[in-house]
Amino acid sequence: METQAIVELFPLFSAANPETLEWILSVVDEESYGQHEEIIKENDWGKAVYFIVSGWVKVRSRYNHQETVLEILGKGDFFGEMEVLDESLKYIDVIALSDVQLLSISAQRFLQMLFKDPQIHHKMLQLSVRRVRHLYRRFQLHQQTPKIKLIKTLMKLAEAYGKLMEEGAEILQIPDQDLADIADISLDECQQIITQLQQQGCLESDSSRQVLFLTNLKQLNHFAKQI
Structure with a gap:
């Protein structure tokens, strides 16, 4: 993937400097999953952050023999960052809803990236606030x-x-x-x-x-x- 393509696809990298983008492309791994395939198992959280190049995934809770879909994500979004920055989730996995292409970056490299480029660090904070705002809006819909x-x-x-x-x-x-x-x-x-x-x-x-x-x-x- 070229630097321009990753900037256009993922808002997180829109403010990154060219050197950081080149470094990111050198450390990410490309991954592919088929429909219904498990992408992250319960015990795999916190090991990497995943960026969706194409396809759709669902974040699923499996607790006490019950399954509930918590979120559906698609092209241009990412997941796994909260578990790198904080405690890993329990009873949660991620499943491919369609054929999926991902870029993954290890937890260590992700943290390096945030410290390497203050603009990405700032953008990460903005996107985190946006996620919280989205959860708040979902709560408002409850009634x-x-x-x-x-x-x-x-x-x-x-x-x-x-x-x-x-x-x-x-x-x-x-x-x-x-x-x-x-x-x-x-x-x-x-x-x-x-x-x-x-x-x-x-x-x-x-x-x-x-x-x-x-x-x-x-x-x-x-x-x-x-x-």
């Missing part, structure tokens, strides 16, 4: 109706990782249970709302390509405000 929760979840995924089109966006066709988990609604509610949105012309699915089309973001935004 909203299931339809608002699901619509705003779909729009967030589209805006963060989707392929934008003239009136809508294309995202991965995420399994219903995973989508229900991150929207904090039941599976039945999720499936019923998806059917409603399809009937209203706001969603289309292509199972052969495992793609979900948000065909009218403007209308979805209107629903979210009016419900």
